[in-house]
Amino acid sequence: MTQPPRLAPLVEQATKTLPPLGKKTKGRQRRENRRVEKKESRQVTFSKRKSGLWKKAAELALLCRASLAIVVFSEAGKAFAFGSPSTDAVLGCADVDGNALAPVPAADDVEWEALETLCQETGAMGVEVAAEAERMSAVGKKVVEVQAQAGKRFWWEADVEALGEAELPVFARALQRLRDNVRRHADKMPSAPQPQ
């Protein structure tokens, strides 16, 4: 048998749909439960899982050409952010003065392809990234620099904590840009023919 037939479909459904909080679990979840005993581990878990989420997000964005933005507040209140492949689309669209530079064309196909090619052809992204950084706003640059020093992976990675109190509001405005973007989509949505 490949897997036990659902004995209690409803319950199992509910349990499976939920994040593995453990209890009737039997594998790794059991270990995750022990986390409560070692509170120190939680921070590790958070970082690791955040990294995992970042990676998943990057995969989704790159593989499916989706623009995305994630903002996470840790329990301690620290803010972390992750933006679509193009910094210009989420982070860079906000100037240091807080003015929106562009309506965010939802990331041009050119950028996507460039990024894809970049990822496929060479592993030495540093140069290209730096070149892109030149076209970014001051904050965008700062982000890249800080991330590089922190040993982070790419420029989409923007840990708000690393930015400092000065740049954080700028990111906040970038979020507002995102909000406007959402709003625009709301307007553009004609009658939602529901293709599916």
Place this chain on the structure above:
Amino acid sequence: MTQPPRLAPLVEQATKTLPPLGKKTKGRQRRENRRVEKKESRQVTFSKRKSGLWKKAAELALLCRASLAIVVFSEAGKAFAFGSPSTDAVLGCADVDGNALAPVPAADDVEWEALETLCQETGAMGVEVAAEAERMSAVGKKVVEVQAQAGKRFWWEADVEALGEAELPVFARALQRLRDNVRRHADKMPSAPQPQ
């Protein structure tokens, strides 16, 4: 041997750090590459990966008690959103009129524990969810209803597409709330003692 020692650390590092776009890949990525041949699969991939991301986000939020919000724009321009365990924290904080109801206390511990207990003790969340929904704003309710009809998993799942053009702006304002929240964190950040 459990696993081959890194032959080319740098290259491998670069490859591993990047989303698996394939090329010199040899396992699953090879298949992912074939995606370009079958464009139809991309949508499937998007949905699947989005679900995965949702799940990861839920795990991160629940396990580490982190508040998070994700907004994804598919290539087609469709918007999808995912919010922290408490709808009140991200979605429900915006009234139908667009007024912020509360400063979003970053989700009370009470809510967290309640949610955790809820997840652990019983699989029948529907009732509790409905009860929670009663306390939500009109839009929040709508979200729950729509999600239920669409066969979605939980109330954190909020596909903007399903909301329709009327409710979408409301979510946009919710995003603004998030922005303000970020801003507040910027202010609260005293000198960033960098605990780590």
Place this chain on the structure above:
DNA sequence: CGCTATTGATAAGA
């Protein structure tokens, strides 16, 4: 839409 095989993510340990 669900199944299966493969890789990836991650919690614990050193």
Place this chain on the structure above:
DNA sequence: TCTTATCAATAGCG
């Protein structure tokens, strides 16, 4: 911090 064992996520296919 890095490694390892274990389970989960997911691409392809029926």
